[in-house]
Amino acid sequence: NAGVTQTPKFQVLKTGQSMTLQCAQDMNHNSMYWYRQDPGMGLRLIYYSASEGTTDKGEVPNGYNVSRLNKREFSLRLESAAPSQTSVYFCASRSDTDTALGPQHFGDGTRLSIL
Amino acid sequence: GENVEQHPSTLSVQEGDSAVIKCTYSDSASNYFPWYKQELGKRPQLIIDIRSNVGEKKDQRIAVTLNKTAKHFSLHITETQPEDSAVYFCAASYNYGQNFVFGPGTRLSVLP
Numbered sequence: 001n002a003g004v005t006q007t008p009k010f011q012v013l014k015t016g017q018s019m020t021l022q023c024a025q026d027m028n029h030n031s032m033y034w035y036r037q038d039p040g041m042g043l044r045l046i047y048y049s050a051s052e053g054t055t056d057k058g059e060v061p062n063g064y065n066v067s068r069l070n071k072r073e074f075s076l077r078l079e080s081a082a083p084s085q086t087s088v089y090f091c092a093s094r095s096d097t098d099t100a101l102g103p104q105h106f107g108d109g110t111r112l113s114i115l
Numbered sequence: 116g117e118n119v120e121q122h123p124s125t126l127s128v129q130e131g132d133s134a135v136i137k138c139t140y141s142d143s144a145s146n147y148f149p150w151y152k153q154e155l156g157k158r159p160q161l162i163i164d165i166r167s168n169v170g171e172k173k174d175q176r177i178a179v180t181l182n183k184t185a186k187h188f189s190l191h192i193t194e195t196q197p198e199d200s201a202v203y204f205c206a207a208s209y210n211y212g213q214n215f216v217f218g219p220g221t222r223l224s225v226l227p
Binding site for chain 1: 151157159161204217218219220
């Protein structure tokens, strides 16, 4: 049982390049989330998905797009990377059924540097 | 929307002493309160959680207390050890919604 898997673990991009961060969970959770964490800071929500086919903006969505491909997978895309998007990106999933409201489970993160 | 405050932002204790971190929340509808520990370079991991129908929960050296009236909850770590050094995040959430708000974090240092 792998939990939440993120790829890649590390990535260096040049300004203006695009890339997609992948996330998959095997816990059959409905809700999935993307956060960014800047050095010494807390977690800021970029986008979330309450269920397959739905996505909603979080606190800092500008410059990002997401796709909930199916129940397992939730990807984050940077269309034109900027140095301000240098950060560690965490994907999380959560059980949120009526009788099983639970914590978020996090992946190991993607460390993204934009030059 | 929900707002979660967390204090202190940094905390240093001697090994063997107790540590207490406090969080307050604004939305009285919140009914689920997890605590996460994040070691340097690693992902946040759940260490304990509490639901609104319970006032206190313990797991070995870790305990969480909840005061719904005052809208605050606290993490208590007893007999601290160097491996307890990390950043701790609280969060508040409620059923039937996607509101899951984290506090800004507390950096705990346990000095040998």
